[in-house]
Amino acid sequence: MGAIERGEYAPAPAQPSERLREQLTDPSTTRWAGSLDGVVVGSAEVRPAGEPKTAFARIYVLPDMRGNGVGRSLLTEVVRDQQAAGMEILATTVLADTPGARFALDLGAAIGDELVINVLDFETLDRAALRRVVDTDHIGYRLVHWSGRTPDALVDSYALAKRAIADAPNNHLPTGAVVKWDRGLVRQSERERADRGAELWVTAAVVGSSTVAAFTAVEVGRSAVDVGQEDTVVVGEHRRLGLATWVKAAMALRLADERPSVRRLSSTTAIANTGMRTVNARTGFRELTRRLLITANIADLAKRLHPPLGAA
Numbered sequence: 175m176g177a178i179e180r181g182e183y184a185p186a187p188a189q190p191s192e193r194l195r196e197q198l199t200d201p202s203t204t205r206w207a208g209s210l211d212g213v214v215v216g217s218a219e220v221r222p223a224g225e226p227k228t229a230f231a232r233i234y235v236l237p238d239m240r241g242n243g244v245g246r247s248l249l250t251e252v253v254r255d256q257q258a259a260g261m262e263i264l265a266t267t268v269l270a271d272t273p274g275a276r277f278a279l280d281l282g283a284a285i286g287d288e289l290v291i292n293v294l295d296f297e298t299l300d301r302a303a304l305r306r307v308v309d310t311d312h313i314g315y316r317l318v319h320w321s322g323r324t325p326d327a328l329v330d331s332y333a334l335a336k337r338a339i340a341d342a343p344n345n346h347l348p349t350g351a352v353v354k355w356d357r358g359l360v361r362q363s364e365r366e367r368a369d370r371g372a373e374l375w376v377t378a379a380v381v382g383s384s385t386v387a388a389f390t391a392v393e394v395g396r397s398a399v400d401v402g403q404e405d406t407v408v409v410g411e412h413r414r415l416g417l418a419t420w421v422k423a424a425m426a427l428r429l430a431d432e433r434p435s436v437r438r439l440s441s442t443t444a445i446a447n448t449g450m451r452t453v454n455a456r457t458g459f460r461e462l463t464r465r466l467l468i469t470a471n472i473a474d475l476a477k478r479l480h481p482p483l484g485a486a
């Protein structure tokens with residue numbers, strides 16, 4: 175008989191990375207182990223996805239142990255936990271045409287974007303090419319860098335710029351919700367990140383005294399070996415001036431100079447986002463893999479996992 179246990183357990187990853195180790199100690203992630211006859215054969219983890227009322231989950235069951243209901247039991251726990259936490263949408267990514275994709279689609283999940291995962295390798299970083307991009311004149315604009323707390327003078331404009339992420343072509347916001355970023359939310363997310371032992375590094379293109387026209391952000395954790403790309407946004411009227419390429423190139427050099435421990439920067443982009451993919455290619459990112467983003471409504475999942483008594 176299977177058993178599900180909530181706790182600290184995390185399976186040893188096949189390819190442990192510093193980033194993964196950090197995630198394993200991230201207090202915003204909840205984990206479960208699923209066992210069969212006392213032997214752990216699967217695991218689940220869930221954390222806030224960064225979008226309103228949306229959680230991001232991963233569930234693994236050892237290939238030989240599939241078909242025993244362990245995945246379903248793990249998902250049941252995730253759904254119960256996230257419903258109690260007030261979440262509405264559960265998201266995950268899968269490789270197309272895999273057992274994981276079929277498991278999710280059979281439970282009524284919907285396919286959102288096709289995503290491309292890009293990486294920038296710091297061991298082969300073309301510093302000279304990046305330097306040429308950074309040294310290009312962008313008349314009227316200047317580069318401003320910060321880490322952790324956004325400067326008071328820029329925080330309102332930065333919050334407005336963050337709202338423009340809603341222009342990204344995507345098909346993955348089933349709630350239709352767009353975060354109305356403001357100073358309070360920016361400060362709150364800074365505190366939450368600091369509580370996790372991480373820091374957001376931002377490089378912005380600023381015009382006039384305090385208008386953020388573009389920015390790129392990366393999360394730098396304790397290890398700073400594998401760094402994750404967060405938003406890159408250019409405010410509408412400042413697009414197609416090379417600003418995204420400029421701030422991303424500047425961020426790559428900044429990481430290389432200030433954190434020599436960094437080996438790679440990973441970024442996930444919708445295949446449909448031609449602009450962002452071109453900017454990534456121009457700053458030296460290479461495509462690592464593609465995955466499907468899938469989402470499900472948590473209340474619907476709960477009904478499918480626990481049909482009401484008497485239902486067929």
Ligand SMILES: CC(C)(COP(=O)(O)OP(=O)(O)OC[C@H]1O[C@@H](n2cnc3c(N)ncnc32)[C@H](O)[C@@H]1OP(=O)(O)O)[C@@H](O)C(=O)NCCC(=O)NCCS
Nearest residue numbers: 339341342406407408413414415416417418419449450452
């Ligand atoms: C994607 C985005 C960041 C690009 O910013 P940008 O400053 O306009 O990009 P750049 O000027 O550096 O563009 C460099 C090249 O990318 C390509 N490109 C940029 N935007 C493009 C678009 N909308 N369509 C097609 N190609 C585009 C072009 O080849 C461009 O070079 P060119 O203008 O010389 O032809 C911006 O459109 C944006 O903020 N979009 C909304 C938010 C978003 O999608 N963020 C990424 C989420 S992962």
